[in-house]
Amino acid sequence: xxxxxxxxxxxxxxxxxxxxxxxxxxxxxxxxxxxxxxxxxxxxxxxxxxxxxxxxxxxxxxxxxxxxxxxxxxxxxxxxxxxxxxxxxxxxxxxxxxxxxxxxxxxxxxxxxxxxxxxxxxxxxxxxxxxxxxxxxxxxxxxxxxxxxxxxxxxxxxxxxxxxxxxxxxxxxxxxxxxxxxxxxxxxxxxxxxxxxxxxxxxxxxxxxxxxxxxxxxxxxxxxxxxxxxxxxxxxxxxxxxxxxxxxxxxxxxxxxxxxxxxxxxxxxxxxxxxxxxxxxxxxxxxxxxxxxxxxxxxxxxxxxxxxxxxxxxxxxxxxxxxxxxxxxxxxxxxxxxxxxxxxxxxxxxxxxxxxxxxxxxxxxxxxxxxxxxxxxxxxxxxxxxxxxxxxxxxxxxxxxxxxxxxxxxxxxxxxxxxxxxxxxxxxxxxxxxxxxxxxxxxxxxxxxxxxxxxxxxxxxxxxxxxxxxxxxxxxxxxxxxxxxxxxxxxxxxxxxxxxxxxxxxxxxxxxxxxxxxxxxxxxxxxxxx
Amino acid sequence: xxxxxxxxxxxxxxxxxxxxxxxxxxxxxxxxxxxxxxxxxxxxxxxxxxxxxxxxxxxxxxxxxxxxxxxxxxxxxxxxxxxxxxxxxxxxxxxxxxxxxxxxxxxxxxxxxxxxxxxxxxxxxxxxxxxxxxxxxxxxxxxxxxxxxxxxxxxxxxxxxxxxxxxxxxxxxxxxxxxxxxxxxxxxxxxxxxxxxxxxxxxxxxxxxxxxxxxxxxxxxxxxxxxxxxxxxxxxxxxxxxxxxxxxxxxxxxxxxxxxxxxxxxxxxxxxxxxxxxxxxxxxxxxxxxxxxxxxxxxxxxxxxxxxxxxxxxxxxxxxxxxxxxxxxxxxxxxxx
Numbered sequence: 001x002x003x004x005x006x007x008x009x010x011x012x013x014x015x016x017x018x019x020x021x022x023x024x025x026x027x028x029x030x031x032x033x034x035x036x037x038x039x040x041x042x043x044x045x046x047x048x049x050x051x052x053x054x055x056x057x058x059x060x061x062x063x064x065x066x067x068x069x070x071x072x073x074x075x076x077x078x079x080x081x082x083x084x085x086x087x088x089x090x091x092x093x094x095x096x097x098x099x100x101x102x103x104x105x106x107x108x109x110x111x112x113x114x115x116x117x118x119x120x121x122x123x124x125x126x127x128x129x130x131x132x133x134x135x136x137x138x139x140x141x142x143x144x145x146x147x148x149x150x151x152x153x154x155x156x157x158x159x160x161x162x163x164x165x166x167x168x169x170x171x172x173x174x175x176x177x178x179x180x181x182x183x184x185x186x187x188x189x190x191x192x193x194x195x196x197x198x199x200x201x202x203x204x205x206x207x208x209x210x211x212x213x214x215x216x217x218x219x220x221x222x223x224x225x226x227x228x229x230x231x232x233x234x235x236x237x238x239x240x241x242x243x244x245x246x247x248x249x250x251x252x253x254x255x256x257x258x259x260x261x262x263x264x265x266x267x268x269x270x271x272x273x274x275x276x277x278x279x280x281x282x283x284x285x286x287x288x289x290x291x292x293x294x295x296x297x298x299x300x301x302x303x304x305x306x307x308x309x310x311x312x313x314x315x316x317x318x319x320x321x322x323x324x325x326x327x328x329x330x331x332x333x334x335x336x337x338x339x340x341x342x343x344x345x346x347x348x349x350x351x352x353x354x355x356x357x358x359x360x361x362x363x364x365x366x367x368x369x370x371x372x373x374x375x376x377x378x379x380x381x382x383x384x385x386x387x388x389x390x391x392x393x394x395x396x397x398x399x400x401x402x403x404x405x406x407x408x409x410x411x412x413x414x415x416x417x418x419x420x421x422x423x424x425x426x427x428x429x430x431x432x433x434x435x436x437x438x439x440x441x442x443x444x445x446x447x448x449x450x451x452x453x454x455x456x457x458x459x460x461x462x463x464x465x466x467x468x469x470x471x472x473x474x475x476x477x478x479x480x481x482x483x484x485x486x487x488x489x490x491x492x493x494x495x496x497x498x499x500x501x502x503x504x505x506x507x508x509x510x511x512x513x514x515x516x517x518x519x520x521x522x523x524x525x526x527x528x529x530x
Numbered sequence: 531x532x533x534x535x536x537x538x539x540x541x542x543x544x545x546x547x548x549x550x551x552x553x554x555x556x557x558x559x560x561x562x563x564x565x566x567x568x569x570x571x572x573x574x575x576x577x578x579x580x581x582x583x584x585x586x587x588x589x590x591x592x593x594x595x596x597x598x599x600x601x602x603x604x605x606x607x608x609x610x611x612x613x614x615x616x617x618x619x620x621x622x623x624x625x626x627x628x629x630x631x632x633x634x635x636x637x638x639x640x641x642x643x644x645x646x647x648x649x650x651x652x653x654x655x656x657x658x659x660x661x662x663x664x665x666x667x668x669x670x671x672x673x674x675x676x677x678x679x680x681x682x683x684x685x686x687x688x689x690x691x692x693x694x695x696x697x698x699x700x701x702x703x704x705x706x707x708x709x710x711x712x713x714x715x716x717x718x719x720x721x722x723x724x725x726x727x728x729x730x731x732x733x734x735x736x737x738x739x740x741x742x743x744x745x746x747x748x749x750x751x752x753x754x755x756x757x758x759x760x761x762x763x764x765x766x767x768x769x770x771x772x773x774x775x776x777x778x779x780x781x782x783x784x785x786x787x788x789x790x791x792x793x794x795x796x797x798x799x800x801x802x803x804x805x806x807x808x809x810x811x812x813x814x815x816x817x818x819x820x821x822x823x824x825x826x827x828x829x830x831x832x833x834x835x836x837x838x839x840x841x842x843x844x845x846x847x848x849x850x851x852x853x854x855x856x857x858x859x860x861x862x863x864x865x866x867x
Binding site: 054149150151152154157158159160 | 589592595622647649763790792793796
């Protein structure tokens with residue numbers, strides 16, 4: 001959720017704040033104890049000054065408060081910050097003088113007085129007194145009789161007298177109370193002027209340092225992250241330029257090593273990929289060739305099957321035709337005679353009907369003979385007897401043998417100076433008649449018949465195009481098969497015979513057809529006989 | 531007038547004699563004469579200029595000083611020296627200065643000042659430069675530079691030679707004598723002692739110290755090497771605390787100790803040689819007389835005390851096993867306890 005840098009900054013900032021608070025606390029305590037120590041020193045020096053003042057001793061000896069004005073004033077001049085809250089000087093008999101600062105609310109009665117006059121070992125004492133809600137640092141010291149000159153004390157010791165010092169008598173006590181109000185003020189001042197600014201500067205400085213430190217620390221990682229992203233995108237040429245000796249330096253070194261290794265493996269992969277691509281290409285080429293070969297194989301197989309079929313059909317047709325042609329011929333001859341006889345005997349109304357029936361029989365017999373002839377023609381397709389032939393005349397002769405319906409518009413374009421080609425004129429004419437008849441059959445409602453003859457390289461191409469119903473895609477492959485027909489009265493041998501004839505001429509037939517638009521057959525015949 | 535001087539000085543005694551011996555008339559007549567004469571003396575003080583007045587200033591009230599003062603007073607009797615007053619400085623420097631300032635501020639100027647004790651001696655020396663001063667009872671006076679044109683003094687210490695002579699008498703020669711001292715305070719005594727010890731065939735083993743705290747260890751280090759301990763008046767060595775340690779140690783090790791203070795003998799030392807304090811006062815009175823009689827002489831220098839006393843601790847002697855028989859017949863021997 002947070003970036004590494006934010007986390008670092010947060011962590012370090014918390015730490016810095018903690019350290020700042022701790023330092024502030026430490027300095028606060030330290031400064032307080034220092035101030036207290038200074039106050040104690042001041043109190044001690046003031047009270048000792050007062051206690052050693054000879055005028056104070058005189059005042060105590062004679063219980064004369066008038067002597068005390070000067071020494072108290074002297075002490076007050078030393079108290080420059082006006083910290084003395086109260087001052088009390090008492091001797092054995094009574095309290096000689098009691099003074100308190102005007103801003104002190106505590107009654108002097110409530111501040112305890114020293115009474116241990118009999119104890120010669122009593123020393124300076126300082127304690128904290130709290131009375132009526134006000135706190136004082138109380139300093140009291142006994143005032144003793146004058147001290148003996150040390151050499152005199154020594155003399156007394158040597159000459160057999162107990163030193164005078166031991167007999168020192170406590171004359172009274174000097175007591176000074178210092179009010180901590182100035183101390184508190186000083187502490188407050190030091191909090192405001194030094195401790196808080198110090199804490200703030202520690203915290204702010206720490207945060208600033210953290211800010212820059214984390215920037216310094218995180219920027220190489222960010223740099224590496226961006227480079228990683230580039231590498232992930234495929235730019236393997238990028239490297240990290242960090243030359244520090246720390247972990248980040250080591251990381252960048254390892255990173256660069258990894259990038260190099262990646263680049264090497266990537267290059268190898270590319271090499272392998274290129275090889276693979278080449279192999280795939282080769283394979284696909286081989287596949288294409290295979291497909292082509294397969295197609296050729298299929299074609300060959302189809303041709304084989306067709307030729308086998310043709311052979312079978314031819315054999316069958318030859319047998320059946322041969323057997324049927326003679327009876328059919330006899331039937332026709334008989335019919336001819338019947339017809340002749342009936343025509344000669346005209347006027348007979350009853351015979352009229354017979355004549356009609358005979359005509360029907362004749363017609364159907366002709367048709368049967370034709371079928372049988374066709375079958376025989378197919379089976380017995382003879383080797384073409386070639387002779388140089390003019391294609392134009394061939395086309396024209398074919399057209400002349402056909403009955404052209406009125407609705408058909410024909411266009412015949414024959415290229416000039418077409419050479420004579422060596423073909424069997426009868427067979428080719430049969431082919432052309434077949435094809436033109438098919439075209440006419442395809443246009444029962446009329447259309448355009450275009451016949452085009454032109455030279456194409458070493459061939460002469462004759463294209464017969466109609467604008468009829470076209471051949472469905474599914475049957476395109478079958479239309480050259482024998483006995484396959486789409487016509488109700490056809491027997492399906494026309495195209496098979498035509499293909500057979502053209503193949504014997506070492507030519508071939510192309511078919512182009514689009515359903516609903518029309519069909520175009522192109523017969524290509526070689527110009528020279530091979 | 532010169533003839534009448536002794537008469538005037540002893541006027542009270544004379545009055546008593548006359549009260550007993552003569553009748554009242556004669557006494558009355560004489561009384562008038564005396565009254566007249568005293569009136570004259572009041573009016574013309576120069577007539578009594580030959581009456582020498584002495585001021586005594588004592589450092590503090592201790593028995594030894596009082597003894598010396600008593601001796602001085604005794605010595606002045608009948609020597610036309612009148613003791614004007616005795617001031618006590620109470621051992622306090624500030625008070626002493628104030629008192630001496632007061633004396634100086636008075637119009638009255640004494641003919642001679644007797645300073646008893648070191649504080650009195652040093653303060654008087656500072657304040658009075660033209661009045662003859664005699665000091666006494668100053669321990670180790672050499673430390674305080676108490677010398678001057680108007681200063682005469684009596685040392686309160688027996689000479690090192692005398693001390694070693696007594697030691698030799700007590701223990702015999704060729705002994706190792708240990709001494710602890712602070713070179714700042716008693717270096718001069720030790721350098722003098724070196725010469726004397728050599729002459730009297732003693733081997734002096736010295737240990738320097740600079741503070742009271744070193745006394746115990748110094749003593750411990752030398753205790754097995756010495757046959758006797760010599761304690762000199764050195765305020766670094768002898769203090770209330772160290773004295774306890776020293777006395778305990780010397781008794782434990784049965785070590786004969788000699789010194790110049792009978793107080794230390796009372797604390798356990800074997801023998802001390804010290805001046806007789808009363809006699810010191812008498813000696814001072816004699817010197818005062820000499821000085822007053824010869825106004826041209828302002829100083830007689832510093833002299834040794836005339837009379838010494840020997841203090842012996844019989845208990846310690848018993849513990850150590852020293853025979854004191856030869857000393858007991860000595861005239862100035864004090865035996866303790």
